[in-house]
Amino acid sequence: MKLLEMKHIRKNFDGLEVLKDISLTVEQGQVLAIIGPSGSGKSTLLRCAAMLETMDDGEMYYLGEQAVASVDGRSVYAKPSELRRMQGYYGLVFQNFNLFPHFSVLKNIMDAPIHVQKREKKEVESQARALLEKMGLGDKADAYPYQLSGGQQQRVSIARALAMNPKILFFDEPTSALDPELTGEILKVIRDLAAEHMTMVIVTHEMNFARNVADHIIFMEHGVIAWQGASEELYTSNNRRMQEFLGKFE
Amino acid sequence: MDYGMMLSKLGGGMVTTVVIFGLTLLFSLPLGMIVAFGRMSKGPLVRNLTKIYISIMRGTPLMLQIMMVYYGPYYLFRIQISSSYRFAAVIIAFAINYAAYFAEIYRGGIESMPRGQYEAAKLLGYTKGQTFLRIILPQVIKRILPSVTNEIITLVKDTSLAMVIAVMEMFTISKALASSSTSAIPYVAAGIFYYIFNYLVAWTMEKIEEKLNYYR
Numbered sequence: 308m309k310l311l312e313m314k315h316i317r318k319n320f321d322g323l324e325v326l327k328d329i330s331l332t333v334e335q336g337q338v339l340a341i342i343g344p345s346g347s348g349k350s351t352l353l354r355c356a357a358m359l360e361t362m363d364d365g366e367m368y369y370l371g372e373q374a375v376a377s378v379d380g381r382s383v384y385a386k387p388s389e390l391r392r393m394q395g396y397y398g399l400v401f402q403n404f405n406l407f408p409h410f411s412v413l414k415n416i417m418d419a420p421i422h423v424q425k426r427e428k429k430e431v432e433s434q435a436r437a438l439l440e441k442m443g444l445g446d447k448a449d450a451y452p453y454q455l456s457g458g459q460q461q462r463v464s465i466a467r468a469l470a471m472n473p474k475i476l477f478f479d480e481p482t483s484a485l486d487p488e489l490t491g492e493i494l495k496v497i498r499d500l501a502a503e504h505m506t507m508v509i510v511t512h513e514m515n516f517a518r519n520v521a522d523h524i525i526f527m528e529h530g531v532i533a534w535q536g537a538s539e540e541l542y543t544s545n546n547r548r549m550q551e552f553l554g555k556f557e
Numbered sequence: 558m559d560y561g562m563m564l565s566k567l568g569g570g571m572v573t574t575v576v577i578f579g580l581t582l583l584f585s586l587p588l589g590m591i592v593a594f595g596r597m598s599k600g601p602l603v604r605n606l607t608k609i610y611i612s613i614m615r616g617t618p619l620m621l622q623i624m625m626v627y628y629g630p631y632y633l634f635r636i637q638i639s640s641s642y643r644f645a646a647v648i649i650a651f652a653i654n655y656a657a658y659f660a661e662i663y664r665g666g667i668e669s670m671p672r673g674q675y676e677a678a679k680l681l682g683y684t685k686g687q688t689f690l691r692i693i694l695p696q697v698i699k700r701i702l703p704s705v706t707n708e709i710i711t712l713v714k715d716t717s718l719a720m721v722i723a724v725m726e727m728f729t730i731s732k733a734l735a736s737s738s739t740s741a742i743p744y745v746a747a748g749i750f751y752y753i754f755n756y757l758v759a760w761t762m763e764k765i766e767e768k769l770n771y772y773r
């Protein structure tokens with residue numbers, strides 16, 4: 308089943324074309340990695356998918372439901388009530404976490420399930436504690452974000468996203484704000500989620516990670532998909548631009 | 558003049574001063590939030606009107622504003638002003654003046670919030686109202702508390718401006734007592750009163766700041 312489908316997406320910032328006719332689909336259980344040089348439009352693509360940016364043209368479907376239609380070369384968004392429902396299908400993990408500093412770790416995770424999804428506090432708490440346990444943060448429930456390392460904060464933000472029971476999880480360079488020795492713990496968490504068949508779209512500069520964890524890889528450059536293929540083909544493709552790009556990570 | 562009499566008059570003045578102070582905060586703190594929203598409004602009409610309002614409030618003396626509110630109805634509409642309007646005029650003038658100052662503080666605090674907080678809230682499905690009340694406002698309060706404290710301490714001293722329309726607050730009374738008794742004691746008493754009042758205000762605000770120091 309197609310969880311996300313984007314067709315012919317275009318986006319410009321003040322006349323600068325950042326996304327030029329991008330199309331992609333994400334199947335249930337699939338892990339899609341997006342790689343490419345900085346400024347190529349990876350974050351913008353993810354932010355359009357998460358509806359943090361509005362696209363200029365193109366169509367988008369979540370679980371087959373139309374979120375965005377293309378009418379006369381312009382994107383037309385569905386009704387706010389429908390968009391709200393579809394927003395519940397996905398979560399996003401930011402590069403810089405964006406935890407709520409005035410909430411404890413546990414409250415960061417529980418607040419939205421209780422106040423947005425209107426779920427039972429008891430049930431939410433047991434899920435939140437289980438998620439923290441899984442993230443190796445069982446003893447940090449009552450800590451505040453400022454008391455945690457970057458890697459711990461990022462794991463809390465993953466737990467916060469998971470507590471909403473999303474069908475797709477987006478990651479925008481989840482390890483880029485971390486010291487190199489802390490990236491491993493985040494990559495492990497994502498790898499574990501992949502093993503549980505969580506559907507994910509991950510923008511990353513960790514090439515080996517993308518190669519090993521993703522099913523499918525998209526290489527973006529200058530706002531277009533310059534190459535895409537199965538992750539096994541990453542190092543064997545003969546796309547010259549991408550091999551140059553990969554060469555920088557050797 | 559006997560001291561008992563003097564003390565009871567000064568006591569009455571103190572109560573009036575404290576009431577002016579309390580009512581001004583009661584009205585201006587929430588009113589400032591409405592003004593701040595007007596100032597940040599997407600509609601140019603509302604935004605520019607609030608901008609003009611704020612600049613007048615901040616650009617003219619509060620003493621003049623008190624006089625305008627008190628005498629204005631007579632000069633503009635020939636409405637006879639009763640002396641019972643005196644006190645209301647002071648509260649109105651203080652409230653609209655301080656609301657302008659608080660509005661600018663609120664706006665600064667709200668605009669200093671990182672965009673990521675709004676984006677995280679949006680992704681978690683919070684409504685605009687929930688985002689403001691649960692995520693943004695609590696953090697804004699912590700950020701602006703030092704500036705609010707400064708304004709509140711200024712307000713303690715500004716209450717003496719009510720003298721300009723002869724409201725019987727602390728300063729008005731001590732001035733009258735000083736001239737009728739040809740003694741400086743009422744002034745000294747007033748000075749001590751304002752100092753202690755401010756001390757208590759500063760102490761209270763410090764306690765509130767400490768309470769909010771559970772996070773960074």
Ligand SMILES: Nc1ncnc2c1ncn2[C@@H]1O[C@H](COP(=O)(O)OP(=O)(O)O)[C@@H](O)[C@H]1O
Nearest residue numbers: 320321325343344345346347348349350351352
């Ligand atoms: N909010 C914005 N306003 C203007 N330009 C932007 C904005 N966001 C991104 N851009 C520009 O769009 C291009 C793509 O940015 P981005 O999607 O962040 O790339 P990437 O994530 O691949 O590094 C860059 O040239 C960037 O400067």
Ligand SMILES: [Mg+2]
Nearest residue numbers: 349350351480
């Ligand atoms: Mg980016």
